[in-house]
Amino acid sequence: MMKVLFAPLQGYTTGIYRKAHAEIFGGVDAYYAPFLRIENWKPREKDLRDLNAREIPQIIANSVSEFKILADVLIAKGYTEIDFNMGCPFPMQVNRHRGAGILSDVQAVQQIMDEIAKLSSTTNETAQANAKKTAPIKFSVKMRLGQESPSEAFALLPILNEAPLTQITLHPRLGKQQYKGAIDFKSFEKFYEESRHPLVYNGDITTVSQICEMERRYPKLAGVMIGRGLLARPSLAAEYKVQRENADVQDVQDVRKNCAISETDFTNKLFQMHQAIFDNACKTYQGDSQILSHVQSFWEYLEPSISKKIFKKIKKAGKLSEYQQAIIEMRG
Numbered sequence: 089m090m091k092v093l094f095a096p097l098q099g100y101t102t103g104i105y106r107k108a109h110a111e112i113f114g115g116v117d118a119y120y121a122p123f124l125r126i127e128n129w130k131p132r133e134k135d136l137r138d139l140n141a142r143e144i145p146q147i148i149a150n151s152v153s154e155f156k157i158l159a160d161v162l163i164a165k166g167y168t169e170i171d172f173n174m175g176c177p178f179p180m181q182v183n184r185h186r187g188a189g190i191l192s193d194v195q196a197v198q199q200i201m202d203e204i205a206k207l208s209s210t211t212n213e214t215a216q217a218n219a220k221k222t223a224p225i226k227f228s229v230k231m232r233l234g235q236e237s238p239s240e241a242f243a244l245l246p247i248l249n250e251a252p253l254t255q256i257t258l259h260p261r262l263g264k265q266q267y268k269g270a271i272d273f274k275s276f277e278k279f280y281e282e283s284r285h286p287l288v289y290n291g292d293i294t295t296v297s298q299i300c301e302m303e304r305r306y307p308k309l310a311g312v313m314i315g316r317g318l319l320a321r322p323s324l325a326a327e328y329k330v331q332r333e334n335a336d337v338q339d340v341q342d343v344r345k346n347c348a349i350s351e352t353d354f355t356n357k358l359f360q361m362h363q364a365i366f367d368n369a370c371k372t373y374q375g376d377s378q379i380l381s382h383v384q385s386f387w388e389y390l391e392p393s394i395s396k397k398i399f400k401k402i403k404k405a406g407k408l409s410e411y412q413q414a415i416i417e418m419r420g
């Protein structure tokens with residue numbers, strides 16, 4: 089069975105969201121936190137506060153010096169697995185040479201991989217002290233094929249192959265495409281053949297049968313990472329796991345015939361998850377606008393599952409009382 093990883097989405101998969109998802113829907117092997125970045129020459133406090141235990145934090149950096157500052161602060165907090173972002177297509181990051189903007193800079197990536205090699209050969213003393221056992225630090229990479237051309241990823245591949253990475257997650261688009269346009273499966277397949285590290289596929293997965301299809305087409309694949317598909321159907325990972333466990337392992341085709349969760353169960357769990365997010369956001373934040381940003385974003389990708397009228401009310405609510413009224417209406 090393949091691993092199913094929850095992709096990080098800044099503004100959507102917040103710490104509160106990830107915790108509630110793990111408790112209520114589950115089925116996910118690891119949650120990746122949205123990237124931690126440098127702001128005013130220091131790690132951004134807001135990003136650090138948002139991290140839960142037992143998740144994988146991610147960093148975005150344009151140089152080995154930024155990388156070191158961010159990795160050090162996470163190691164000091166006891167994290168032993170860190171993901172490095174080489175895929176963010178937002179112009180704010182790309183123009184600062186971060187995310188997909190670093191893919192064309194072979195030298196910067198080489199220096200970061202050298203730092204990863206150094207850090208991987210040490211152990212995390214904070215984690216060691218807490219867990220009373222050795223805790224080597226592991227690094228993974230999440231990347232695109234390039235900012236402008238897939239040749240960027242292939243120019244980096246020999247360097248990545250030499251680095252002690254635990255896995256590479258590949259979103260087979262270019263930075264300039266952002267999150268739309270055709271996925272380049274041809275380049276993905278070439279990367280899949282040539283990567284020495286376990287490879288995770290990311291991009292546009294929304295159904296159990298798509299996960300199974302990836303498993304069938306790419307037997308060496310270590311897993312799939314899913315973002316928008318899980319936000320739109322939070323039961324997706326658990327449904328895959330249940331169906332896969334029930335099916336004859338030899339026959340992936342069989343998995344597609346079952347449907348794991350009834351619509352009633354789905355709706356009940358969805359409201360349960362919403363309540364957990366709502367309660368936690370009210371405990372953690374003060375003022376309607378901060379709480380609203382957490383709960384309103386919960387519904388964003390669920391739009392197809394709820395009535396248009398209610399969705400509009402949720403989005404338009406400027407006060408918590410207006411929002412709560414919309415939720416009462418939705419529950420009927």
Ligand SMILES: Cc1cc2nc3c(=O)[nH]c(=O)nc-3n(C[C@H](O)[C@H](O)[C@H](O)COP(=O)(O)O)c2cc1C
Nearest residue numbers: 095096097098122123173291292293314315316317
């Ligand atoms: C609004 C938004 C925020 C995102 N934030 C991050 C991030 O912080 N780190 C990251 O690696 N990817 C980020 N991504 C990319 C997703 O992790 C994922 O790669 C992308 O959505 C494609 O996968 P999907 O089709 O399964 O959603 C973001 C995407 C969106 C749309």
